[in-house]
Amino acid sequence: MIQFRVTTAASLLALLTSPFFASIAAAADKVVLQIDGAAAPFYAPLYAGVDKGIFEKNGIEVEFIYAAAADILTNIAAGNVDFGFPNGDAVVAAAANGLPVKVVHTTYQRGIGALLAKGSSGIKTYKDLKGKKIAVTSLASPNYLQLQVGLKQAGLSLDDVSVEVVATGAIVQSLQAGQVDAIVFSELRKYNLEADGTKVTMILSNDFLPSFGNVVVTSSKKLSANPDLVKRFTTAVTQSYEWVIDGHIGDALDISLAKYTPTWPKDQKAILTTAFEQTFVPSVWQSALTKQKGLGAADLAAWQKNADILAQYKVIDSAPKAADFVVDPSTIGK
CATH class of the missing domain: 3.40.190.10 (Periplasmic binding protein-like II)
Structure with missing residues (x-):
């Protein structure tokens, strides 16, 4: 056990500002985020959130990996990864199959x-x-x-x-x-x-199928055992998307293309900018609900309608209750 002898206020200040304590304060929770599909500039807000220190500010270090949506949800349920970013329809199917997954940030307010x-x-x-x-x-x-x-x-x-x-x-x-x-x-x-x-x-x-695009999911176990981590993660996601919405589309795409999706054709930036300006910002990441409750807000009625339609058309056997697998980020940790 390391022991410290502090005799004066000055020595206490010196100790607390020492490299040893600075390294403790700087320690971040390392998490794995598994994203649907492959690395793509469409995930630029998340990449920018790491590059601009937004996740770090919330005490989180992120590793990005990729997989199909169904595999992400299996990995979440098994505890193999901390967070996932799959499509909402796949989450409903996973919940219908009894997987213990929780939507903690409805990032895309509609399906794309x-x-x-x-x-x-x-x-x-x-x-x-x-x-x-x-x-x-x-x-x-x-x-x-x-x-x-x-x-x-x-x-x-x-x-x-x-x-x-x-x-x-x-x-x-x-x-x-x-x-x-x-x-x-x-x-x-x-x-x-x-x-x-x-x-x-x-x-x-x-x-014809009101749904949601990419959403942040974690396991029921992690949400229950470490709500503080989940809260900090969803807060970082919100702040990352807010940064892009607040006039930094071009900056976020530059970060993505240079560091996270280097094989993506650079001449696609103009097309991507148009997609962000005309689709993502006005109607995917934001909605009437997010104007009231903030980015990532959960519309439980819309989630339930999505589940009910999938069950109606026998895509899933029966509709899970939205309240059992969808959580509004504002309620995490309360």
Whole structure:
């Protein structure tokens, strides 16, 4: 045991300002955040939060790793990672299967999934997909769930289409090259297609399946055992997104492209800026609810509606109660 003898106020001050105590004060909780898909500039607020010291200010050191949404939730439930950033639909499916996961920050207030097709394809509604080849990134992906619901609402099933699994980095190119007739992926990729001169037909999944995009999740055990850590983490996430919203889109993208997604084409910054300005900032990260309660606020009624629709269309066997797996960040630690 290390013992210290303090005889005067001056010696106490010297001790507290010594490198030894400074190193203790600077110690941060190391956490692993597993993000849906692969490293991409769309996660720039999180990368910027680390680079600008926002997480550090909240006493947290973050390691980013990546996986499919279903794998993230399995890892969260097993305690293999501390936090996850999967799509909301996948969280509902995980909760329906009894996994002990908790949404602690509804970062994306709406879903960004969409069916994209070339304007020349003649595909204007889900009914037009009969006999067509549709690409998704994984049969465990949220977009695959959205495809199933969209088809069922149109009176079709998976038997009426041909589903192709195409990697995240190649799915847009598969549409451009005519290898598939449509993709169910992210509405943000519309900007890439249009920049290349492709006229795009887009059907937003959120129009028929109100849902959420990426959200912060942790395990029930971690939330219960260490609410302070969860609170500090969600606070850092909120502050990171606020920094970007408050006039730092370009700065955040520069950080992402230089340090976290270096293989992403640098000439895509203009397209990404447009996506952030026209989609992310006004209607994905912010909503009427966040104006009242702050970023990450949880709309339990909307979450329940999402779960009920997935159950209605037999994507999941039964709808879990939103209150059992969704937590508003303002209530953490109270």
